[in-house]
Amino acid sequence: MRSLSLNILILCCLPYYAIAENININVVDNANKALPDMVVYLQPEDDISLPFNEQIVEVGQFDRSFTPYISVMQLGNKVIFKNKDDITHHIYSPIGDNKFSFKINAGESQIKRDFQQTGEVAMGCNIHDWMSGYLLIVDTPLFGKTNENGMLDLPMPPAGKYQLIVWHPQLDATNNRVYQSIDLSEQKQVTIKIDNKILKISEQKNQEDFDFLSDY
Amino acid sequence: MLKIFTLTLLILVISSANSAEYKLHGVLDVRATSADTLKSYVNGGYGKFTSHNGANVSLAQAGGEVVVTWDIGLSAHVVANAYSDENDSVVGLTEAFLKYRTLPNESGYRWQTKMGIFYPEISLENNAYAWASRNTLNSSAINTWLGEEIRLLGGEVALTRLGKFNNNAFDITLAATAFINNDPAGALLSWHGWTIGNRQTLWTESKAIPDFRARMPGYDLNGQAAKSDPFLELDDKWGFHLRTKVKFHQKGQISAGYYDNKATPYMVENGQYGWRTRFYHFGLSWRLPAAFELSSQFLSGDTLMQSPFRTDVVNNDYKSAFIALSKRIKKHRLTIRLEEFSVTDNDLTIGDNNEEYGKSATLNYTYRLTKPVFLSLEYNWLDSHRPSRMYTEQAIDLTERQWQLAARYFF
Numbered sequence: 001m002r003s004l005s006l007n008i009l010i011l012c013c014l015p016y017y018a019i020a021e022n023i024n025i026n027v028v029d030n031a032n033k034a035l036p037d038m039v040v041y042l043q044p045e046d047d048i049s050l051p052f053n054e055q056i057v058e059v060g061q062f063d064r065s066f067t068p069y070i071s072v073m074q075l076g077n078k079v080i081f082k083n084k085d086d087i088t089h090h091i092y093s094p095i096g097d098n099k100f101s102f103k104i105n106a107g108e109s110q111i112k113r114d115f116q117q118t119g120e121v122a123m124g125c126n127i128h129d130w131m132s133g134y135l136l137i138v139d140t141p142l143f144g145k146t147n148e149n150g151m152l153d154l155p156m157p158p159a160g161k162y163q164l165i166v167w168h169p170q171l172d173a174t175n176n177r178v179y180q181s182i183d184l185s186e187q188k189q190v191t192i193k194i195d196n197k198i199l200k201i202s203e204q205k206n207q208e209d210f211d212f213l214s215d216y
Numbered sequence: 217m218l219k220i221f222t223l224t225l226l227i228l229v230i231s232s233a234n235s236a237e238y239k240l241h242g243v244l245d246v247r248a249t250s251a252d253t254l255k256s257y258v259n260g261g262y263g264k265f266t267s268h269n270g271a272n273v274s275l276a277q278a279g280g281e282v283v284v285t286w287d288i289g290l291s292a293h294v295v296a297n298a299y300s301d302e303n304d305s306v307v308g309l310t311e312a313f314l315k316y317r318t319l320p321n322e323s324g325y326r327w328q329t330k331m332g333i334f335y336p337e338i339s340l341e342n343n344a345y346a347w348a349s350r351n352t353l354n355s356s357a358i359n360t361w362l363g364e365e366i367r368l369l370g371g372e373v374a375l376t377r378l379g380k381f382n383n384n385a386f387d388i389t390l391a392a393t394a395f396i397n398n399d400p401a402g403a404l405l406s407w408h409g410w411t412i413g414n415r416q417t418l419w420t421e422s423k424a425i426p427d428f429r430a431r432m433p434g435y436d437l438n439g440q441a442a443k444s445d446p447f448l449e450l451d452d453k454w455g456f457h458l459r460t461k462v463k464f465h466q467k468g469q470i471s472a473g474y475y476d477n478k479a480t481p482y483m484v485e486n487g488q489y490g491w492r493t494r495f496y497h498f499g500l501s502w503r504l505p506a507a508f509e510l511s512s513q514f515l516s517g518d519t520l521m522q523s524p525f526r527t528d529v530v531n532n533d534y535k536s537a538f539i540a541l542s543k544r545i546k547k548h549r550l551t552i553r554l555e556e557f558s559v560t561d562n563d564l565t566i567g568d569n570n571e572e573y574g575k576s577a578t579l580n581y582t583y584r585l586t587k588p589v590f591l592s593l594e595y596n597w598l599d600s601h602r603p604s605r606m607y608t609e610q611a612i613d614l615t616e617r618q619w620q621l622a623a624r625y626f627f
Contacts (some may be wrong), residue, residue, distance in 0.1 A: 088285070089238065092319050092320075094319055094320050094322055094324075094381075095322050095381075101319050102283075103287050104286070105237065124320070124378075124380070126289070126317065126319055126320070126326075129378060129380075129387065130465065130466075132380055178559075201384065202380060202465055202466075203465075203466055205466065206459060209544060209590075210344065210350055211352075211626070212241070212243070212344050212345050212588070212626035213330070213344060213345075214241070214281060214343060214344060214345050214346070214347070215343075215344050
């Protein structure tokens with residue numbers, strides 16, 4: 001229900017976006033194979049002012065892994081960290097301006113609303129070292145993640161020149177990003193081909209299948 | 217005892233002063249045993265199993281650990297164990313320590329310190345609650361010995377470099393411990409040899425040593441107390457343990473270390489001698505194709521005990537290794553472990569031959585009945601050559617066997 005009302009809110013906030021008109025983005029590798037789970041965001045190159053994106057991000061811990069592995073949000077918004085396991089997690093990010101750390105007891109949530117900087121937040125759990133998750137904080141309301149077919153629909157923003165940026169924590173490129181300029185007065189469909197490799201994603205899985213280990 | 221009391225008090229004071237999370241975990245292990253062996257080493261015999269000859273039912277372990285954690289990264293751990301069989305019933309503490317773990321820094325380096333009474337991190341088997349062995353009912357000879365005679369009262373500092381911060385698929389840990397109160401370690405290994413069991417010596421416990429000629433009046437070891445207390449400090453000298461571990465993500469780990477209790481071998485107090493005991497150890501656990509888990513440990517060292525006149529009374533080298541293979545298929549787990557061990561007696565003390573050579577095989581089948589309840593059937597076979605058994609008119613070459621059926625409940 002909340003997400004519905006949020007969507008309505010978003011629609012109300014974006015009155016000049018033609019309803020149901022989307023820009024369709026397709027991310028593929030150099031063999032034209034769909035690339036899922038890629039963060040895509042659009043930053044205006046012209047002087048275009050865009051409304052704030054109210055989408056609230058939920059970063060879950062479930063089955064001793066970060067779910068989803070990758071999240072994206074606009075700077076200024078809040079994140080809900082939700083521990084869906086029956087054990088305590090100790091979430092942290094040790095790098096950059098968005099350092100944080102807190103424990104979340106089993107079944108509990110913690111809201112964080114004080115991220116100060118855009119950029120990548122690499123997260124871990126200090127109890128379960130194999131856990132790894134990422135949060136990208138962007139300075140635009142136009143963002144999303146590609147689905148299993150490498151597709152992402154974003155609401156069509158005002159016409160103009162934009163920089164389309166593709167990010168993935170394992171994208172083997174400078175700042176893990178690939179950039180492409182697009183002119184949205186002409187295009188409604190964009191295919192972006194990534195020549196860079198996606199490096200191996202380390203599996204968020206405990207090596208032990210025994211539940212009664214004495215640790216920490 | 218006073219140290220435990222102080223530590224417990226300290227933990228309670230800290231826990232009342234700060235918001236803390238309490239957890240209680242543990243294991244209950246009830247076994248039916250049928251064994252073809254001698255009187256157990258646990259009670260001063262030459263039998264190599266924790267269990268006694270014949271059929272019996274025992275409370276093989278009732279272990280519990282209380283863990284208090286604070287948000288600042290500090291945790292307090294108190295581990296108690298109880299055992300009860302037809303020969304004795306004991307209860308007491310086996311570990312009590314404070315642990316502090318920092319967050320990793322920007323380069324992925326993390327410090328961890330431990331202070332109190334704890335096991336050196338060597339065993340690849342005893343990582344379940346209260347130091348219970350995970351895949352078998354009885355630990356290997358190496359880890360049975362660690363549970364019996366090796367315990368550290370001191371502080372460990374460990375530095376871990378997490379690979380995920382450095383694009384490496386492995387984490388490296390280096391650790392150093394300074395400890396006291398482990399000066400008589402080596403006595404029980406020398407006098408009853410390598411054993412296979414699940415009994416951990418309680419911090420306040422002392423263990424009966426077997427009968428042998430050199431303990432009789434007029435012989436060199438007549439002054440030795442009837443029970444050895446492995447957790448004593450006799451010379452006020454610090455021992456140390458150094459270790460390293462490389463953990464390969466999703467694959468396994470290798471570890472190595474060196475222990476030296478730095479005991480003065482000619483110190484004696486109330487019949488308890490200092491034993492200069494040193495060993496190095498290696499460990500490997502690896503995930504093989506088809507979900508087979510391989511684990512192996514090797515330990516080799518020496519121990520020296522002298523008379524107050526500084527002549528060697530017991531001077532032994534010892535070695536042991538095992539290799540184990542385990543596989544889980546849904547609720548079923550099958551584990552096989554093969555071992556070899558030896559003690560070489562280098563001294564000329566009359567009536568105290570510590571020579572030993574032996575092999576052992578363990579086969580375990582475990583069925584997970586419900587999430588916390590495991591039913592296990594285990595067979596242990598142990599064949600050894602130990603001349604000291606002649607002191608009690610038992611066979612020098614002996615094969616011991618046992619079957620155990622256990623229900624283990626973890627909470």
